[in-house]
Amino acid sequence: WNSFHSAKVLYDFIAEAGNNELTVKEGETVTITNQNIGGGWIEAQNSRGEVGLVPEDYIENFTHSNQLNSHCFHQVTRNFLIKLRLCGRVKETNQETFSLSRFPGFSKSGPEIYLLCKQLAKGKDKLTIYTGEVGPVWSYPEAQLDCIVADPKKGSKMYGLKSYIEYQITPNTTNRPVNHRYKHFDWLYERLLDKFGSAIPIPSLPDKQVTGRFEEEFIKMRMERLQGWMTRMCRHPVVSSSDVFQLFLTYKDEKDWKMGKRKAEKDETVGVMIFSTIEPEAHDLELAEVDQKCEQFSRFTKAMDDGVKEILTVGNEHWKRCTGPLPKEYQRIGKAFQNLSSVFTSSGYQGESTLTDAMTAAGKTYEEIAQMVAEQPKKDLHFLMETNNEYKGLLGCFPDTIGVHKAAIDKVKEADKLVAASKITPQDKVTMAKRVSTMSYALQAEMNHFHSNRIYDYNRVMQQYLEEQVKFYETIAAKLRQAHSQFTTM
Amino acid sequence: WNSFHSAKVLYDFIAEAGNNELTVKEGETVTITNQNIGGGWIEAQNSRGEVGLVPEDYIENFTHSNQLNSHCFHQVTRNFLIKLRLCGRVKETNQETFSLSRFPGFSKSGPEIYLLCKQLAKGKDKLTIYTGEVGPVWSYPEAQLDCIVADPKKGSKMYGLKSYIEYQITPNTTNRPVNHRYKHFDWLYERLLDKFGSAIPIPSLPDKQVTGRFEEEFIKMRMERLQGWMTRMCRHPVVSSSDVFQLFLTYKDEKDWKMGKRKAEKDETVGVMIFSTIEPEAHDLELAEVDQKCEQFSRFTKAMDDGVKEILTVGNEHWKRCTGPLPKEYQRIGKAFQNLSSVFTSSGYQGESTLTDAMTAAGKTYEEIAQMVAEQPKKDLHFLMETNNEYKGLLGCFPDTIGVHKAAIDKVKEADKLVAASKITPQDKVTMAKRVSTMSYALQAEMNHFHSNRIYDYNRVMQQYLEEQVKFYETIAAKLRQAHSQFTTM
Numbered sequence: 001w002n003s004f005h006s007a008k009v010l011y012d013f014i015a016e017a018g019n020n021e022l023t024v025k026e027g028e029t030v031t032i033t034n035q036n037i038g039g040g041w042i043e044a045q046n047s048r049g050e051v052g053l054v055p056e057d058y059i060e061n062f063t064h065s066n067q068l069n070s071h072c073f074h075q076v077t078r079n080f081l082i083k084l085r086l087c088g089r090v091k092e093t094n095q096e097t098f099s100l101s102r103f104p105g106f107s108k109s110g111p112e113i114y115l116l117c118k119q120l121a122k123g124k125d126k127l128t129i130y131t132g133e134v135g136p137v138w139s140y141p142e143a144q145l146d147c148i149v150a151d152p153k154k155g156s157k158m159y160g161l162k163s164y165i166e167y168q169i170t171p172n173t174t175n176r177p178v179n180h181r182y183k184h185f186d187w188l189y190e191r192l193l194d195k196f197g198s199a200i201p202i203p204s205l206p207d208k209q210v211t212g213r214f215e216e217e218f219i220k221m222r223m224e225r226l227q228g229w230m231t232r233m234c235r236h237p238v239v240s241s242s243d244v245f246q247l248f249l250t251y252k253d254e255k256d257w258k259m260g261k262r263k264a265e266k267d268e269t270v271g272v273m274i275f276s277t278i279e280p281e282a283h284d285l286e287l288a289e290v291d292q293k294c295e296q297f298s299r300f301t302k303a304m305d306d307g308v309k310e311i312l313t314v315g316n317e318h319w320k321r322c323t324g325p326l327p328k329e330y331q332r333i334g335k336a337f338q339n340l341s342s343v344f345t346s347s348g349y350q351g352e353s354t355l356t357d358a359m360t361a362a363g364k365t366y367e368e369i370a371q372m373v374a375e376q377p378k379k380d381l382h383f384l385m386e387t388n389n390e391y392k393g394l395l396g397c398f399p400d401t402i403g404v405h406k407a408a409i410d411k412v413k414e415a416d417k418l419v420a421a422s423k424i425t426p427q428d429k430v431t432m433a434k435r436v437s438t439m440s441y442a443l444q445a446e447m448n449h450f451h452s453n454r455i456y457d458y459n460r461v462m463q464q465y466l467e468e469q470v471k472f473y474e475t476i477a478a479k480l481r482q483a484h485s486q487f488t489t490m
Numbered sequence: 491w492n493s494f495h496s497a498k499v500l501y502d503f504i505a506e507a508g509n510n511e512l513t514v515k516e517g518e519t520v521t522i523t524n525q526n527i528g529g530g531w532i533e534a535q536n537s538r539g540e541v542g543l544v545p546e547d548y549i550e551n552f553t554h555s556n557q558l559n560s561h562c563f564h565q566v567t568r569n570f571l572i573k574l575r576l577c578g579r580v581k582e583t584n585q586e587t588f589s590l591s592r593f594p595g596f597s598k599s600g601p602e603i604y605l606l607c608k609q610l611a612k613g614k615d616k617l618t619i620y621t622g623e624v625g626p627v628w629s630y631p632e633a634q635l636d637c638i639v640a641d642p643k644k645g646s647k648m649y650g651l652k653s654y655i656e657y658q659i660t661p662n663t664t665n666r667p668v669n670h671r672y673k674h675f676d677w678l679y680e681r682l683l684d685k686f687g688s689a690i691p692i693p694s695l696p697d698k699q700v701t702g703r704f705e706e707e708f709i710k711m712r713m714e715r716l717q718g719w720m721t722r723m724c725r726h727p728v729v730s731s732s733d734v735f736q737l738f739l740t741y742k743d744e745k746d747w748k749m750g751k752r753k754a755e756k757d758e759t760v761g762v763m764i765f766s767t768i769e770p771e772a773h774d775l776e777l778a779e780v781d782q783k784c785e786q787f788s789r790f791t792k793a794m795d796d797g798v799k800e801i802l803t804v805g806n807e808h809w810k811r812c813t814g815p816l817p818k819e820y821q822r823i824g825k826a827f828q829n830l831s832s833v834f835t836s837s838g839y840q841g842e843s844t845l846t847d848a849m850t851a852a853g854k855t856y857e858e859i860a861q862m863v864a865e866q867p868k869k870d871l872h873f874l875m876e877t878n879n880e881y882k883g884l885l886g887c888f889p890d891t892i893g894v895h896k897a898a899i900d901k902v903k904e905a906d907k908l909v910a911a912s913k914i915t916p917q918d919k920v921t922m923a924k925r926v927s928t929m930s931y932a933l934q935a936e937m938n939h940f941h942s943n944r945i946y947d948y949n950r951v952m953q954q955y956l957e958e959q960v961k962f963y964e965t966i967a968a969k970l971r972q973a974h975s976q977f978t979t980m
Binding site: 133134296299300303304306307308310311314315317318321325326329332333335336337339340343344346347348349350351352355358359362447448451452454455458459462463466467469470473474476477480481483484487488 | 623793801815816822837944953959966971977
């Protein structure tokens with residue numbers, strides 16, 4: 001690579017105002033003027049001579065480390081990688097770079113690396129599964145971890161060349177705030193997915209967004225969603241007590257953070273190997289029961305996914321109507337009353353000011369109602385949609401998590417054949433049966449955790465929705481009662 | 491005309507079931523099997539041999555009295571005739587026949603027949619205009635006439651060949667009910683329009699309708715509108731005290747009715763001649779003031795017509811939304827909650843029946859709200875629309891009524907020229923100026939009557955509308971509060 005060579009733009013990119021960026025169009029040719037910017041950015045010049053920063057992933061064949069794996073890391077690839085990772089170990093290089101660019105050199109392997117592994121984790125890392133009232137349950141801490149994501153601040157690096165938003169996260173344990181950028185959340189997400197994804201659905205972070213990411217509305221929404229994601233992770237007994245999660249919430253200084261990061265990235269107990277740390281207290285389960293539980297959870301999560309998507313579809317339509325045609329209609333009703341009232345005022349007939357005042361007031365009331373209708377979705381439907389969106393994300397993780405279990409069950413079902421073909425020993429078969437039972441306990445504990453959270457969340461969101469709806473209709477009724485009282489009875 | 495000759499069908503006609511009628515299509519050829527049925531009907535046979543009654547107006551060239559004026563009397567002609575009648579005397583023959591068929595042989599004449607007529611009406615027919623607080627006013631009776639239109643009953647005539655609906659009308663003066671069919675109302679309307687139309691807007695009756703006129707919903711709606719029309723006529727001091735109106739409400743027997751009808755049809759004080767019966771108490775008005783008043787009323791009624799039409803347009807759209815997409819959306823919200831609740835019920839997790847019961851109840855509540863939304867327009871918007879529709883009809887009469895006044899004003903403005911050309915005497919000019927002043931007093935009295943009714947009607951309809959709206963929103967709020975209370979706080 002030479003400096004000042006030409007390159008083709010792969011995707012449209014719209015520059016963020018005041019952030020030294022350059023708007024480029026797919027197919028456009030630009031000159032690379034500085035490839036040593038870092039942080040996933042390069043400096044480029046377009047045909048009109050304008051110079052600015054562009055994400056390096058948006059430029060064809062531009063990589064700063066590995067010419068062989070020179071693809072942009074896009075969502076499809078990403079989802080594929082997540083699937084692979086859940087089934088075994090996927091090693092990625094360059095995890096420190098701009099998050100869109102990854103250069104994976106991975107090796108795929110199925111659940112057998114756990115089912116047949118020689119050594120299980122040592123005592124201190126053990127995750128015990130207890131038998132609670134509802135069945136297998138994780139071990140819950142006495143005090144529930146929680147944190148507040150707040151105070152988004154614009155920071156900059158590279159001598160002011162690049163801006164970013166930093167959030168302040170304050171856990172209820174230390175009450176000491178730590179700062180993190182979105183890319184740190186993304187790093188945490190990747191670590192949690194690597195480590196727990198086979199056993200625990202780790203919901204995706206709120207969407208990445210390049211354009212408009214410094215707009216107030218977007219920052220507020222992202223913060224709210226990061227808060228939701230963090231709260232869910234804090235509530236999870238296994239995730240919240242993990243070293244990597246604790247590091248994220250309570251690192252002391254930059255050195256502590258860097259060291260913790262390196263350690264987390266070297267963690268070998270990832271993918272299906274997480275099951276090697278799990279120790280159920282109860283007796284081993286028969287394969288039939290394991291199979292039946294897995295099927296049951298699969299059915300339930302699919303059905304709930306449909307139910308949640310139905311609410312989202314209906315809610316979206318309702319949102320559109322409430323913010324679109326409906327308030328326009330109330331406004332027109334309000335205007336029609338007011339217009340007729342002005343006509344009446346022009347009659348020259350004595351003593352109709354009570355009527356015209358009342359009609360004008362009624363008209364204004366309908367205009368106020370129009371305003372209320374348009375603003376209401378933000379007060380009620382918003383949380384209903386956010387919660388269901390969160391659940392849609394969570395439920396979207398289950399097919400992969402359950403897939404790992406099904407693959408393990410299938411392996412155990414094959415065990416007799418494998419023994420017969422001398423591919424595994426009879427002892428291996430016993431081990432595999434025991435391990436798939438452990439996996440089932442983990443899945444049951446996770447489902448029970450999911451159910452208990454689900455009941456809590458839906459109780460809360462339905463209450464909140466209905467409460468706001470009651471307030472809405474009561475306010476309208478009160479406004480109309482007031483408008484009504486201005487007319488005289490004759 | 492021979493019996494059993496062929497004839498062409500002019501318009502589609504759909505037979506009323508069980509009423510001996512024959513469905514025919516425009517352009518179809520039928521055989522006339524009996525032209526002596528009477529009441530505006532003939533018996534015809536179609537090409538499939540089916541025999542039944544068809545309105546004679548629907549058959550080409552079919553008239554039972556006058557071959558020269560053999561056109562159907564349709565709305566366009568009708569409106570034209572109304573205009574002609576307001577300006578002078580229009581004589582119609584065959585007023586007793588099926589109301590769609592008329593054979594007018596009229597003579598048109600302008601307001602000058604009043605402006606220049608020699609003799610004014612005698613004392614007993616005088617309509618005095620007083621000067622009230624608001625200006626010129628009609629003389630109002632001490633007790634206001636009112637009547638109840640009720641109890642629609644199916645009757646038949648021609649030995650059961652033809653059916654009709656008869657309404658019972660009970661005036662508050664005699665408290666003795668009289669029976670009238672729609673065609674009698676129509677006869678009354680024609681008489682009132684003939685007699686008073688130049689001075690008083692006589693609103694049209696609810697639409698004629700051939701198809702579906704025996705359906706319960708239609709009969710109910712027509713009765714409600716006939717009631718509205720009668721109430722408005724009763725409220726008018728000039729109309730309600732007229733002989734023809736009193737005849738309609740209080741005829742003693744068939745003979746009394748027939749005699750009264752004949753007398754009313756012979757009444758010569760019709761068209762602009764109504765002004766010859768009017769006697770204002772106040773001094774004569776200058777032409778400029780007459781002109782200015784007329785312009786003012788013209789402007790006001792036009793502006794109100796626009797305002798009323800705006801309300802009708804907006805109301806119609808709102809009606810469509812409230813009975814169409816909106817309840818469907820609430821129903822879908824309700825179904826979505828209930829569906830998710832069923833999924834939850836299938837979880838197999840213990841102790842979530844409180845949540846699922848509450849979610850099902852919330853879902854059902856939204857289905858109830860859907861129902862309420864769909865039915866609400868009948869409870870509130872309906873009366874708002876009916877009142878505005880009535881006013882639209884009433885306001886539609888003003889251009890013609892005001893047109894008579896403008897024509898008269900124009901004539902008086904020409905008076906000097908006419909005197910100079912010896913077409914009228916100077917004394918005629920003085921008479922014309924006096925008479926146009928009388929017309930102006932009549933118009934002012936009528937406008938004041940209109941304003942006072944308008945204030946009453948809009949106060950009432952707005953109150954009613956808002957009252958029902960308040961009830962509606964309060965009921966929804968109460969239902970949602972009840973649904974909310976079923977969720978547990980955790």
